[in-house]
Amino acid sequence: xxxxxxxxxxxxxxxxxxxxxxxxxxxxxxxxGCDPGITDAEIHFGTSLVQSIAGPQAxxxxxxxxxxxxxxxxxxxxxxxxxIVYTALxxxxxxxxxxxxxxxxxxxxxxxxxQNLIGTASTLxxxxxxxxxxxxxxxxxxxxxxxLATLDERPVVAGAVNPQTGWEVAERAKQILRDHPQGKVAVxxxxxxxxxxxxxxxxxxxxxxxxxxxxxxxxxQTTPSVDSQVVNLASSGxxxxxxxxxAGFVTQSLKKAHELSWTPETYIYSGATDxxxxxxxxxxxxxxxxxxxxxxxDVSSTDHDQVPGVQEWRAFADRHADAFKSSDTIAATGYNxxxxxxxxxxxxxxxxxADLLDSVRNLHAVTTDLSIDxxxxxxxxxxxxxxxxxxPMTFRDGSWHYDAVVTRSAER
Numbered sequence: 001x002x003x004x005x006x007x008x009x010x011x012x013x014x015x016x017x018x019x020x021x022x023x024x025x026x027x028x029x030x031x032x033g034c035d036p037g038i039t040d041a042e043i044h045f046g047t048s049l050v051q052s053i054a055g056p057q058a059x060x061x062x063x064x065x066x067x068x069x070x071x072x073x074x075x076x077x078x079x080x081x082x083x084i085v086y087t088a089l090x091x092x093x094x095x096x097x098x099x100x101x102x103x104x105x106x107x108x109x110x111x112x113x114x115q116n117l118i119g120t121a122s123t124l125x126x127x128x129x130x131x132x133x134x135x136x137x138x139x140x141x142x143x144x145x146x147x148l149a150t151l152d153e154r155p156v157v158a159g160a161v162n163p164q165t166g167w168e169v170a171e172r173a174k175q176i177l178r179d180h181p182q183g184k185v186a187v188x189x190x191x192x193x194x195x196x197x198x199x200x201x202x203x204x205x206x207x208x209x210x211x212x213x214x215x216x217x218x219x220x221q222t223t224p225s226v227d228s229q230v231v232n233l234a235s236s237g238x239x240x241x242x243x244x245x246x247a248g249f250v251t252q253s254l255k256k257a258h259e260l261s262w263t264p265e266t267y268i269y270s271g272a273t274d275x276x277x278x279x280x281x282x283x284x285x286x287x288x289x290x291x292x293x294x295x296x297x298d299v300s301s302t303d304h305d306q307v308p309g310v311q312e313w314r315a316f317a318d319r320h321a322d323a324f325k326s327s328d329t330i331a332a333t334g335y336n337x338x339x340x341x342x343x344x345x346x347x348x349x350x351x352x353x354a355d356l357l358d359s360v361r362n363l364h365a366v367t368t369d370l371s372i373d374x375x376x377x378x379x380x381x382x383x384x385x386x387x388x389x390x391x392p393m394t395f396r397d398g399s400w401h402y403d404a405v406v407t408r409s410a411e412r
Contacts (some may be wrong), residue, residue, distance in 0.1 A: 012301055037113070038351050040080055042085050043082045043086065045086050045087070045113055046088070046102075046106075046109060046115070047088050048117060049088060049117070050090065050092055050386040054055060054258055056328050057116070060328075060338070061335065063316075063323060067316075077345075077346060077347045084341075091122065091344050094411075095121045095125035098125050099125050099126055102130070113136040113137070113353060117141065121221070123140045128154065129362065131155065133352065134353060136356050137156055138357075139360070141161050142194075143160060143165045144193050144250060146197070147164075147385070156357065159384070161385075161387060162270065162271050163390055164385045168293060168390075169198055169202050171390075171392075172202070173206055176240055176242075176265075179265070182211065184213045185211060185241075186213075186214070186216075187213055187216045187242045188217050188218075189218055189222055189243060199244065206228075213408065215238055221400065226256070234260045236263055241262075250268055250282075251281045252282075254266070254287055254290070255283060258282070258285060259287035265289075266289065270292050270390070272292055273292045273400070274330065275300040276328070277329075283388050288396060292393065293391045293392055293393065293406075295371060295391065296333070297310055298333065301399035309370055309371070312369045315328045315368055317331065340368065344356065350410050364378055372402055374387055375391060375405055388407060388408040391405045
């Protein structure tokens with residue numbers, strides 16, 4: 001463990017390409033050898049998110065931390081029990097506001113780390129700043145390949161809680177090649193890091209096969225509607241629709257395809273599978289038969305209420321019924337990620353930010369209350385994502401149905 005910690009400290013100092021480690025006035029070590037944001041009694045985390053959509057995520061996390069605090073705090077790996085202080089600021093999913101929020105959390109509130117930042121654009125907007133300040137960004141909600149490609153320059157990122165884009169797309173391509181070896185594929189994607197990376201990964205995975213991409217349509221995140229893009233894709237004659245859109249754009253695209261009576265085999269991005277907020281607004285008929293991946297149970301359905309961990313979630317949500325419902329999938333996501341943070345704190349051996357990164361990078365076979373049977377959360381120093389196993393799933397009769405879990409090979 002000491003050897004791993006030393007590597008973690010070296011990695012932090014590798015950000016010297018931006019600013020020398022020894023010269024950062026805001027990362028001075030606190031009394032007792034600890035970094036800012038942690039004492040013997042407390043540890044302070046912060047995040048930034050779009051309150052109107054992801055608010056329940058932070059609310060559920062805060063509720064879990066409150067329960068842990070009321071019981072005396074989290075028993076950490078250094079033998080001390082600490083209460084978790086958690087501050088969530090609203091950014092309206094505007095990366096410029098994310099930057100301001102994160103600066104405030106780091107420079108004014110002196111948080112120990114940023115926890116579960118929401119979205120690829122927000123993550124990329126602040127990751128260089130956090131690397132310069134030596135402040136960890138743990139369990140961000142993104143799977144962009146850029147985190148892996150730039151890990152040496154941005155060594156403060158660990159445990160991202162979406163699958164790496166390249167791996168997810170590779171698994172998607174395996175399904176398409178198996179089920180549609182001569183398929184004609186239409187692709188909808190956002191013109192950003194996530195969308196362009198997804199398209200490139202799909203082209204690479206399908207290269208040399210009998211399955212061909214016959215139509216591509218991109219959109220900007222500021223686009224009011226993707227209806228025209230879906231019309232163009234439908235006119236291509238494609239029998240497979242790979243939908244890399246996010247959030248409301250998935251809703252629009254499924255609804256429009258249904259209106260056009262275009263019925264290709266449809267695959268959607270794992271980050272846009274929410275039943276309550278993405279699929280139901282499109283119409284359950286429009287979403288029926290859609291395929292994707294996920295790693296925690298869909299709590300909007302009662303199909304898995306016999307699972308002990310799901311029962312734990314229901315009981316927890318019932319205790320906080322004034323704040324969120326037990327069927328709230330976004331709240332469930334916040335609960336799951338909060339449990340991952342607690343697991344990392346329980347094995348964190350010291351009180352420095354390097355100690356936190358070392359712990360988040362060394363999660364092995366971790367399960368949570370809501371993890372799908374067969375899914376574990378595993379991390380390593382050279383792979384900044386916590387999702388290394390996930391269940392293929394199909395939406396039928398108003399709920400997700402899971403197939404055998406797939407696991408990422410360490411050789412990839």
